[in-house]
Amino acid sequence: MFSLRRSPSSFAYIMVSGYVLLLLAFGVLPTLYAAFLAFTRDGTFVAFDNFQRVIADYRFLPAVGNVAAFIAIWLTSLIVLVVILAVIVHAIRVRWLSSAARFVFYIPGALAGASSVLLWLFMLDPTVSPVSGLLRLLGFDTFVDVVGGPNLPVIFAVIAFWAGAGGWIVIMYGALNNISAEVMEAARIDGAGPIATAWHIQIPLLRKWIAYMGIMSLAAGTQLFVEPRVLSQASKGVVGLDHSLNQVAYLYAFRQNDFNGSAAISLLLLVVAAGLAAFFVFRGGLFERD
Template sequence: MSTYRSSSQIYAPVHAAVPPPSHPPRRIVRPGRTGRAGRMGRRAAAVLVLPYVALLLVGGLGPAGYAVVKSLQNESETGFGGLSSYRRVVTDLRFAETFGNVALTMVIWLPLMLLGVVGLALLVDASPGRFGTTMRFVYYLPGALTGVANFMLWLFLLDPGQSPVAFLWHGFGHHTLGEVAQPGNLPYILAAMLFFQGAGTWVVVLTGGLNSISEDLLEAARLDGAGAWGIAWRVKLPMIRPWLGYLALLNLAYGFQLFLEPQVLSQVTHGLIAPQWTPNQLGFSYAYQILDTPMAAAMSVILLTVTLGVGLLVVRRSGLFDDER
């Protein structure tokens, strides 16, 4: 008897043992219920966004639109003047000088803010337990001194006759407030004021960003042989890049709006500092000294355009909103 068996006979039991492929049961989606949930979500989002939109219209877009309309009036505000107000502002010899003063201040202040805040935030993040929490609170304390309070503190520090660091001013040959607050020193003075006022708040913000980094990611870097410096440079800094962009964006916007510090410093030094040292001060003088509202409105529109342009550049370079695309 022949013992030959065909391949179909050999593999038949195997094929029979394998169940035919089956598709997973389809999930039944009820369009009515999904649509209702979607509508409820959109309504909830609208309710949350509506107060901000209202405030944006009242406090932002409304005044901006009014400034644009006002800037297109003629000098007597009785008719359409076209771009004459913008032409008079741009040809003012103080116009370029004010932007140059602000630019010089930010060239000194922003790198100091970025390096100082990042360094302090990394130290706080690397500090264990209560010490890190205490230092975070200590760094935040100067942020409570805002506006006039911060200025008064610095005015006390800058006066060699009353300052606890008078020996420092005497070493530079300065014996009066007028000698310290020379126009050439003002960018450095403002940079120190702004850093002292805002550094603590930003240390808290960046520390929150550092705390959001996964511990598994940090442990993997340690297993790969990375030390503290390597983790900070190659892991932590790239992970908080959006926070750094946010820091640069808001501080740039604040820098273009400088008004209080140079304005009051000009008054206490009896005009030693020019009362039109920043673009905001120049716009203020247009509105309340020469009573030319169209020029003041044109200055505000120019300042808004420059601020938005620089802000857009920072957002694109820093990838601030990349994760939301």
């Protein structure tokens, strides 16, 4: 029987143990197995041969460019717009209006990735879209015109923002509520307006949350797969099956039966994502104590 002094910490260990077991089973062990496959072939150690082979593949560098363009557009727009919208919603003093705004922002996040893409297939088709006038004004007369090559990073960024921004706005709103009322009152007494208060007080105090959003969104962005996959089927091949790195890894594994090459691509993605996540951690001071 646990003593009263030890019970809280023991209960915490019990609560954490479930997550640790799942992390080991579905995170650490698969990663170790992927690392084994990436450095071997038919059970024989081949060093970096699998990595050299996939990097030399004609599909690899274009896929890298596609994912990089998508992440650059998406992360920039996500960080900037989510922070701005969260500050605006937080500034609304009418309680029901603030709650309604947060609810409306959050609704798209309730849809699964594939459902979001299917909805956007309807929105991006000028023949049936409710914004067909705007699409035609931009020079898009058919669905194929809309999803043409250079437009894809922007389209995927819009879809990802629409599906994921609402949840982050709610999180940022909660973080803004934690800012001391005394600090906000001192800013008002000093004559700071809403913009100055947001720029000099609220946004700096959101730095850790912004870093956390950047890390989680970056991890999701590097896994781009569902959106180009569905658009490829809808456009009858206009969007390639090798648009993203995850798609190339999928082709290696299930079309070419080359799990070693697929593992090499996965490991490269992991290393790059971990490096960028480390940048957000240290630049955002995620683990610094206030």
